Amino acid sequence: MAHIVRSIILIITTLFPIVNPIGTAPLFLGLTQSGTPEDRRILSRKIATNSFFLLLCSILIGTHVLSFFGISLPIVQVGGGLVVISAGWVMLKSDDDGHDQDRREMDQRASENVLQRKAFYPLTLPLTVGPGAIATAITLGANIPRSDASALLFAALEAAVGSLVMALLVWVCFAFADRTAKLLGPTAMSVMTRLSAFLLTCIGLQIVWNGVRALVREL
DSSP states (O other): OHHHHHHHHHHHHHHHHHHOHHHHHHHHHHHTTTSOHHHHHHHHHHHHHHHHHHHHHHHHHHHHHHHHHTOOHHHHHHHHHHHHHHHHHHHHHOOGGGHHHHHHHHHHSOHHHHHHHHHHTTIIIIIISOHHHHHHHHHHHHTSOSSOHHHHHHHHHHHHHHHHHHHHHHHHHHHTHHHHHHHHOHHHHHHHHHHHHHHHHHHHHHHHHHHHHHHHHHO
């Protein structure tokens, strides 16, 4: 039992700084400003659910999936980093004056389909569970014993509990992002959104650089 608890704590403490739901919450708010508070509450639940399954699958079968498609972790980093850069650039170019128009357009469309599309991409992947988190989860799963059925079962339980805790943290941070915005006020939130967009772009560049550097070392 003690070993299971230690393994769960290891998964949480390893993934938490990389997923960073507290730091990601302003980015989530910036990318969903055209939606209503109810939209964001629905999205937070969907993102938490998607994050749970994405982390769990990365831990349990991530190495097999990459091996099947012949994809290396540095390639995942480069591709995911480019997507992160794209999301940050869109936030930087967004016009605060266009938010009301965006909201009207969103209300006129099939909102449920829009939410479902946004919930996975880009809000779950790569914003919440990005290439770094996936690579870390795959690394955690690489040490799981595959030959012993009982050990594999316990490892799956540990991965499920650890992923569930991370998903709950994501849900809490994202669901209360609106209240944080009300406390800060529109001016402070506008500044935070622009700063978050810039940081998101820089994070994407760093992820790309890490992948490129790993590819160069392989050469």
